[in-house]
Amino acid sequence: MRRSRHVPVSLVGAGPGDPELLTLGALRRLQEADVVVHDALVSAEILALCASGTRRIDAGKRAGRRGPSQEWINALLVSEARAGRRVVRLKGGDPFLFGRGGEEALALTRAGILWEVVPGVSSALAVPASAGIPLTHRGVSSSVAVVPGQLAAGAEAVDWAALNAVQTLVVLMAGSRVAAISTALLEGGRPASCPVAIVQRGTLAGQKTRLSTLGALARHGDRERVATPALLVVGEVVRLAEELGGWREALVERARPDARTA
């Protein structure tokens, strides 16, 4: 199993789920891996791209049960690499943006194991795009912040009021906290009329976008039934979804066998 000069551990971003958004570098590493340690956000279609003999280890958290600890995952990567195996640590999105890739890179470095990072397409960009929302737009927004809606244990608290200085705000994993986040942003000074998009199951089958405002979500957000994963986009760029938000549906409509040809 030992091959010369392979990179022992690759920290690889799998993108938001659609295999078309996997990078060429990620695909090559999946095909060459002996072991793939993946999280819960990595889609079955992407795991199917591994070579047939590849061992796959699910290190993801699932709703209702704890996944393995970060320390366990770090130790697994070290021990597999020391056994001479070519290890891919595969994460949804990008390993270094809310992917905890930095912790794994530190553990590997301290164990004297060579590693590399293969960045991926972040859901923070791909999901708004799938809803027709550019994060920046001339005359509308030239600054973007990305924050988590729910914080991992040990993470810094988000200063929601201060984030109002940034024109476009992307909130990942916002599912159950839509009303609380909207209230915090209002208290920080964003207007009640500020547009918000809730993008559910972004880039996946069954994607749904709901356009609202901070004021409405602060009042009624608790009653929203939000399918996860869900992401919020807050800011004036959200208005562009009124014109651009239908692009995926337009393509699906045209592809139907009974669609009239232009």
Added chain:
Amino acid sequence: MRRSRHVPVSLVGAGPGDPELLTLGALRRLQEADVVVHDALVSAEILALCASGTRRIDAGKRAGRRGPSQEWINALLVSEARAGRRVVRLKGGDPFLFGRGGEEALALTRAGILWEVVPGVSSALAVPASAGIPLTHRGVSSSVAVVPGQLAAGAEAVDWAALNAVQTLVVLMAGSRVAAISTALLEGGRPASCPVAIVQRGTLAGQKTRLSTLGALARHGDRERVATPALLVVGEVVRLAEELGGWREALVERARPDARTA
């Protein structure tokens, strides 16, 4: 040249330059395109992946000369699509993050032309990763903002002081403005000791990272010789580069023919 049911215009992210960071979807569209309209940031290696008969149109701005106007590019996309050609608009990074893809999507929508967006790996993520800097890290940073160092005409001004609320700050196209940006961030209340990485030619051959502090760059930043493209990372996560920043060099070193095998 007219094919049935093709998507007339694809707005495609090419990633930061390395063909390994191109997505599978981007590659497929390049290979199927009749016309590729690309900007100056798209690398020659990536353009070489087009099919041999593909017409390539350089719509990029180069140092010292103006490129075509956005209005000219919009009109080109519309007219090529109306002629029945399969058009790829190829941008460095991601089309909807400082890529002006929103303007092109609006022009196409208003002309009644179907389009799609294929997100790419943003330089805002890939370049810090190549320098060993995770944008988020447990206990260090859970918020990231991305802003341009130089603003296009008509863009909103960046409120540098207010951005201090965000833990990690990525400044794109910072080249000639390192001292001015550092001064503005200091005036906004970030400490002089706040670490900053200047990543030059990130992910490309000849990549160079310089680690400094806001205080030092505000005083001496004007004397820095900064090779473009250059990106700044500001915040405590930059300290991780002291341990993680050497990962690319370590792989290159090991791959040398005279390197000792472990």
